Structures are given as C-alpha cells and as structure tokens.
Amino acid sequence: MARIAFHLKIADGEREAYREAHENVPEWLEEAYLESDAGLETYSVFEADGHVFGFLELEDPDALQEVMENSDAQARWAEEMEGITVDEDGDQWMDEVYRMI
Numbered sequence: 001m002a003r004i005a006f007h008l009k010i011a012d013g014e015r016e017a018y019r020e021a022h023e024n025v026p027e028w029l030e031e032a033y034l035e036s037d038a039g040l041e042t043y044s045v046f047e048a049d050g051h052v053f054g055f056l057e058l059e060d061p062d063a064l065q066e067v068m069e070n071s072d073a074q075a076r077w078a079e080e081m082e083g084i085t086v087d088e089d090g091d092q093w094m095d096e097v098y099r100m101i
Contacts, residue, residue: 001041002061005094009086010050017084019047032073038064052085061093 010018022045033040039059046053058064068074 001057001059003096003099004056004058004061005096006054006092007094008052008054010047010052011084011086012050014084015047015050018052018081021080021084026077029073029077032067032071033064036063036067038067040064 033043037060040056041059042055042057044055046055056064
C-alpha cells in the first residue's frame with residue numbers, strides 16, 4: 001500500500017469557495033478515482049489558513065497519476081478549481097519521512 005501526500009495553496013480570498021467546492025465534490029470526479037485501477041483506499045483533504053494538505057493510501061500511484069493527467073473528470077474539476085487554488089510548484093507529491101504505527 002502506497003501512502004502519498006500533497007500540499008497546495010488557496011488563492012487569496014478564495015478559502016470559502018475552496019471549502020464549498022469540497023462540501024459538494026461531484027460524483028463524476030469521485031467515480032473517476034474510485035473506478036480507476038489505483039486501488040484507492042483513503043483520500044483525505046485538510047485545510048488551514050489557505051494551506052491544503054492531502055493524504056492518499058492506494059495500491060498503484062501510477063494508475064492514479066494516469067487519472068489525474070488524462071481523465072475528462074479531472075480536467076473538468078481543474079477548470080472548476082481554476083483561480084481558487086494557486087499552482088506554485090505543480091502538483092508535487094510529498095515524500096513520507098516518518099510513520100509511527
């Protein structure tokens with residue numbers, strides 16, 4: 001099981017829009033992730049003061065990357081989120097450096 005995290009920033013003044021969008025994540029987006037071959041078990045998103053931290057547990061990160069890069073659902077979601085998030089470094093996944101079981 002792979003464990004992946006990411007960080008991104010919310011654009012100034014868009015915190016409420018970001019939170020509202022995630023209160024109503026469209027089924028078509030969730031289906032794209034869940035019906036992929038990634039074996040997604042956990043996908044959590046946390047936010048504080050305009051900083052977003054995401055955490056995933058999945059079987060195949062490459063399959064998830066395929067959905068993120070090539071699915072119509074992800075492209076549509078990116079359009080909806082345009083101007084709400086800030087793309088500073090691209091969507092870089094973070095390395096796990098410590099885990100206590």
